[in-house]
Amino acid sequence: MQHVHPDPVLKNQFASDNYAPICPEAMDAILQVNSGYVNAYGNDPWTARACDMLRDFFATDCQIFFVFNGTAANSLALASLCQSYHSIVCHELAHIETDECGAPEFFSNGTKILLTTGNGGKVDPAQVEHLVTRRSDIHYPKPKVLSLTQSTELGTVYTPDELQVLRDCAERHELRLHMDGARFANALASLELSPAELSWKAGVDVLTFGGTKCGMAVGEAVIFFDRELAAEFDYRCKQAGQLASKMRYLSAPWISLLQDGALLRHARHANAMARLLANELQKLPGVEVAHPVEANAVFVRLPQEVIDTLRAEGWYFYTFIGTGEARLMCSWHTSEEDVGQLVAAVRAALPKTG
Ligand SMILES: Cc1ncc(COP(=O)(O)O)c(C=O)c1O
Numbered sequence: 001m002q003h004v005h006p007d008p009v010l011k012n013q014f015a016s017d018n019y020a021p022i023c024p025e026a027m028d029a030i031l032q033v034n035s036g037y038v039n040a041y042g043n044d045p046w047t048a049r050a051c052d053m054l055r056d057f058f059a060t061d062c063q064i065f066f067v068f069n070g071t072a073a074n075s076l077a078l079a080s081l082c083q084s085y086h087s088i089v090c091h092e093l094a095h096i097e098t099d100e101c102g103a104p105e106f107f108s109n110g111t112k113i114l115l116t117t118g119n120g121g122k123v124d125p126a127q128v129e130h131l132v133t134r135r136s137d138i139h140y141p142k143p144k145v146l147s148l149t150q151s152t153e154l155g156t157v158y159t160p161d162e163l164q165v166l167r168d169c170a171e172r173h174e175l176r177l178h179m180d181g182a183r184f185a186n187a188l189a190s191l192e193l194s195p196a197e198l199s200w201k202a203g204v205d206v207l208t209f210g211g212t213k214c215g216m217a218v219g220e221a222v223i224f225f226d227r228e229l230a231a232e233f234d235y236r237c238k239q240a241g242q243l244a245s246k247m248r249y250l251s252a253p254w255i256s257l258l259q260d261g262a263l264l265r266h267a268r269h270a271n272a273m274a275r276l277l278a279n280e281l282q283k284l285p286g287v288e289v290a291h292p293v294e295a296n297a298v299f300v301r302l303p304q305e306v307i308d309t310l311r312a313e314g315w316y317f318y319t320f321i322g323t324g325e326a327r328l329m330c331s332w333h334t335s336e337e338d339v340g341q342l343v344a345a346v347r348a349a350l351p352k353t354g
């Protein structure tokens with residue numbers, strides 16, 4: 001096929017796992033189900049099978065819905081957990097606060113987001129306790145949801161002990177627990193825990209499970225572990241324009257990524273590339289890895305002239321996430337050669353000593 005643009009493929013990209021192509025398993029799945037007519041709007045056999053496989057994956061009778069992207073998954077899930085007069089507590093760097101353009105507030109008809117700080121992009125339990133208990137008068141938007149991102153926007157992961165402390169706080173104050181799992185697979189691969197231990201057994205009521213970051217073209221799973229909270233969620237999806245008519249193309253890739261372990265294999269690979277990148281970069285003078293590398297992101301403090309040089313050479317990376325560091329995001333598609341080329345470019349861009 002003639003490329004729309006002369007050469008759309010980016011050679012030097014560490015901006016996001018969203019830039020990666022579809023992984024082979026997901027593409028094969030799309031081709032395999034692309035025959036003939038099937039029921040639309042999720043009433044096809046592959047969607048049913050994908051839901052059953054996710055119930056097996058989480059070892060519980062959860063309810064699953066597929067939507068087009070993570071912003072929709074988070075916003076609609078949050079809207080199911082609270083009323084407009086409630087508030088949602090999350091980290092100040094949470095995607096639902098910084099990068100969803102007000103969608104959570106919009107789809108919940110105005111629910112207020114209350115922010116905590118905390119090291120490594122993880123909410124500070126003491127600040128959650130303070131936000132929830134500081135006021136109980138009618139004028140204060142009553143906290144109803146605690147939202148955690150796992151793995152976090154800074155590439156760290158909540159440990160089981162940290163999750164337990166937050167779960168205890170949520171239960172003490174009757175908060176529902178939302179988990180933004182855009183990179184849940186990376187957290188699973190990092191902690192080597194079971195999906196159940198990292199979700200419903202940790203008290204999570206609803207998980208938005210990222211398929212896109214695992215190599216799918218599209219298709220996030222909204223997973224309700226408390227089925228009562230899923231009541232009429234299908235209507236919420238339809239009204240928000242998130243009910244896919246050709247659902248089979250969102251659900252079938254989940255089958256292929258779950259059935260032979262590809263989902264976790266790709267996550268482990270992305271995490272390994274991030275560790276390799278961090279290990280090589282921190283050997284360089286003047287380069288500081290800013291946060292623990294526990295998933296597939298590396299945040300580095302680089303001299304501005306290095307950033308300018310790298311960008312002039314065509315390297316893609318974000319500096320608007322976190323607290324100003326350069327975010328270098330690895331994916332299922334990142335190779336050791338890619339890592340080596342970036343490290344060499346950083347080394348060459350550093351001021352010459354001596
Ligand atoms: C932490 C996090 N949550 C959610 C999302 C989903 O965002 P989108 O609506 O772009 O799929 C992203 C996107 O990459 C993300 O990084």
Ligand SMILES: C[C@H](O)[C@H](N)C(=O)O
Nearest residue numbers: 015016017018095099
């Ligand atoms: C920040 C952007 O919205 C996307 N979630 C990413 O992580 O690349």
